[in-house]
Amino acid sequence: MILPPAALGMLGGGQLGRFFVSAAHEMGYRVWVLDPDPHSPAGLIADRHLVAAYDDYAALDTMGAGCAAVTTEFENVPAGTLDYLAKFMPVHPAASAVAVCQDRIAEKTFLADNGLPHGPCAMIRSEDDVRNANAGLFPAVLKVARFGYDGKGQARVADRDAAVAAFQHFKGEPCVLEKLLTLDYEVSVVLARGDAGEVRCFPTGENRHRNGILDITLAPARASACLRGDAQQVAERIAEKLGYVGTLGVEFFVCRGELFVNEMAPRPHNSGHHTIDACDASQYEQQVRALCGLPLAVPRQHSAAVMVNLLGELWYEDGKGHGAYREPDWSALHAVPGLRLHLYGKHHARPGRKMGHFTVTGDDADAVLRRALQARAAIG
Ligand code: ADP
Ligand code: MG
Numbered sequence: 001m002i003l004p005p006a007a008l009g010m011l012g013g014g015q016l017g018r019f020f021v022s023a024a025h026e027m028g029y030r031v032w033v034l035d036p037d038p039h040s041p042a043g044l045i046a047d048r049h050l051v052a053a054y055d056d057y058a059a060l061d062t063m064g065a066g067c068a069a070v071t072t073e074f075e076n077v078p079a080g081t082l083d084y085l086a087k088f089m090p091v092h093p094a095a096s097a098v099a100v101c102q103d104r105i106a107e108k109t110f111l112a113d114n115g116l117p118h119g120p121c122a123m124i125r126s127e128d129d130v131r132n133a134n135a136g137l138f139p140a141v142l143k144v145a146r147f148g149y150d151g152k153g154q155a156r157v158a159d160r161d162a163a164v165a166a167f168q169h170f171k172g173e174p175c176v177l178e179k180l181l182t183l184d185y186e187v188s189v190v191l192a193r194g195d196a197g198e199v200r201c202f203p204t205g206e207n208r209h210r211n212g213i214l215d216i217t218l219a220p221a222r223a224s225a226c227l228r229g230d231a232q233q234v235a236e237r238i239a240e241k242l243g244y245v246g247t248l249g250v251e252f253f254v255c256r257g258e259l260f261v262n263e264m265a266p267r268p269h270n271s272g273h274h275t276i277d278a279c280d281a282s283q284y285e286q287q288v289r290a291l292c293g294l295p296l297a298v299p300r301q302h303s304a305a306v307m308v309n310l311l312g313e314l315w316y317e318d319g320k321g322h323g324a325y326r327e328p329d330w331s332a333l334h335a336v337p338g339l340r341l342h343l344y345g346k347h348h349a350r351p352g353r354k355m356g357h358f359t360v361t362g363d364d365a366d367a368v369l370r371r372a373l374q375a376r377a378a379i380g
Contacts, residue, residue, distance in 0.1 A: 002068045002090075002292040004028030007047065009063045009070035009089075011054060011081065013040025015344040015354060016268045016284075017073035019276065021045050023284035029292075032067055034059055041344040042073070054081050064088030071246055071291045073267050075102040076147055092195070092245040092291050093266045100242060101266040104145040104176045111261055114241050116234060119253065119260045124175040130163045137179045142166045145174040150352065151212015156180060184254045186262070187221045187228070189235035190272035192286035192296050195245045199236050200286065200296045202279065204228035205271045207251070213352060217271040217307040218369060219278065223254065231259055238264060247272075247287040270309070270354070277340050277359040278305035303338075303361035306372035310356040310379075315349035319380025325349070332378040336371055338362045 002008075008024055010017045013035025021031045021042050033046040036053050043049035048066070052059035055078050063070065069090040072082070075098060082095035100110045111118040122133040124142070142163055144153035155166035163177060186209065191201040206221035207214055221228055235250040238261070242248075249269025251262040272283035281289075281297030289296050310328075317323025333341050343356035360372040 001294055005030055006068040006292075007032055007066055008288070008291060009034065009067035009085070010042060010046070010073060011035075011070065011077045012073035013037060013042040013046075013049070014073055015041050016270075017042030018045060018344060019268070019273075019282070019284045020071070020073060020287055023282060024288050027285070027288055029288065032063055034063060039347045041346055044345050054078055057084065060084055069291050071267075071287060072098065075266050077102075090291070090293075093248075094243065094245070097242040097244050098266045101264045102146060104143055104148075104263070105174055106145075107263060108176055110241070114237070116238065116241075117258070117260050119181050119255070119262075120179040122177045124167060124177050126172075127164055127167060130160060130167055130177065133160070133163070133177055135160075137177055138163070139180045141178045141180050142170070142175050143178065144170050145176060150214075150354075151209075154212065181253055181255045181260070184257065185221075185223070186251065186253055187223060187231055187259075188217075188249060188251045188269060188271040189231050190247065190249050190269050190275065190283050191232070191235050191239060192247045192283070192290050192299075193239045193244050194290050194296050195293060197240070198296060199239055200299055201232040201235060202272060202275055202283065202299050203301050204231045205274070207271050211352070213311065213354075214270045214309055216309070216372070217274060217305075218365070219271075219274050219301065219305045219307070220365075222365075227254065227257075227259065234259065234261060246290045247283050270357075271307070273342070273357050274305035274307040274359045274361075275299065275301075276342070278303045278361045304363065304365035304368045305359055305361045306368050307357055307359045308372055308376050309354055310343075310358065311351065312349035312353035312355050313351040314380055315355065316351075321351035328379050330379070333358055333375055336360065336375045338368070338371065339375055 007030040018041040030047040032048040034050045050059045079095040157163040186207045203220040205219040208216045249265035253260045268283040275282040313321035362368040
């Protein structure tokens with residue numbers, strides 16, 4: 001077991017890293033963050049911020065010398081970085097698991113190889129692959145295999161010609177072509193797995209997106225207990241097959257009552273933010289526990305919760321990304337019973353950028369949802 005006051009290394013300085021730093025601090029650890037952005041949200045509150053690229057080996061040597069274990073908050077860390085750090089100390093999740101989650105082709109191949117449910121798709125490495133793709137896939141979504149997030153690097157394509165044009169627009173980058181599914185709704189499972197293989201799932205959450213970006217999470221999901229349980233079982237199998245250690249997010253589509261894995265995130269997940277306010281232990285505390293070899297907490301959810309993302313457009317006069325730049329007036333939110341506001345300390349708001357979120361908790365799920373939607377309407 002790695003115990004306080006050991007220093008833990010965090011690759012990435014975004015909001016997920018920032019919440020990890022807070023959780024680790026509460027537990028008595030120190031945290032060193034590596035992120036090239038001098039204003040990164042996690043770097044601002046870390047004990048040490050190494051302002052360097054993820055493949056800066058001098059910075060990795062420094063982290064290796066000073067930290068007892070390393071984890072990540074984003075999937076695009078070069079696999080070579082994780083392998084390099086693993087020579088010094090425990091690195092969780094391992095490079096091999098991150099490699100599957102950071103590449104949509106590897107991810108879909110992993111799901112298919114393990115008999116895990118996913119939507120119809122084709123791997124696209126050349127224009128010929130688009131020309132030969134099954135006609136039944138259209139209308140479809142073309143997604144670049146790597147570095148996409150929040151709906152970026154995706155194009156909805158009505159037919160084969162549109163898919164060829166989109167593939168050219170993506171400069172021939174490897175892609176997956178997915179059938180555009182008619183979704184009943186979307187759910188996700190956040191879980192933690194320890195190095196002895198024990199797994200703890202948070203209750204399945206329900207996610208609503210706007211413009212390809214997560215907008216709201218309702219936890220627990222309003223789906224049947226059976227579907228919620230099935231999603232947890234699939235997520236557990238994924239964690240086992242990946243030999244995963246740490247906090248993992250698995251996104252699902254629900255389509256005509258059936259579950260399909262959409263994608264996996266080898267880190268805490270946006271749809272698990274509410275675990276800070278609505279559970280006995282958060283997804284970030286579980287990440288610390290898994291990383292340090294502590295027993296995982298039983299993550300009981302004590303309150304119904306709704307999480308609402310706050311995007312950068314709110315920082316503009318009309319609330320939609322136009323007009324004068326100003327800080328939103330948060331006073332209306334602070335007046336809502338059971339609401340907790342979390343702002344990430346990002347220096348500049350851009351439309352679509354995740355700047356903060358709030359969580360409303362309470363005993364009655366319908367009332368919580370109503371209050372959350374009213375609160376959102378009150379700030380634009
Ligand atoms: P990201 O990495 O940006 O989260 P996703 O693949 O999860 O990428 O896509 C973002 C959102 O776009 C999904 O949560 C879903 O709402 C919608 N979406 C993506 N793929 C499909 C699809 N094949 N059919 C229907 N909706 C989709
Ligand atoms: Mg997604």
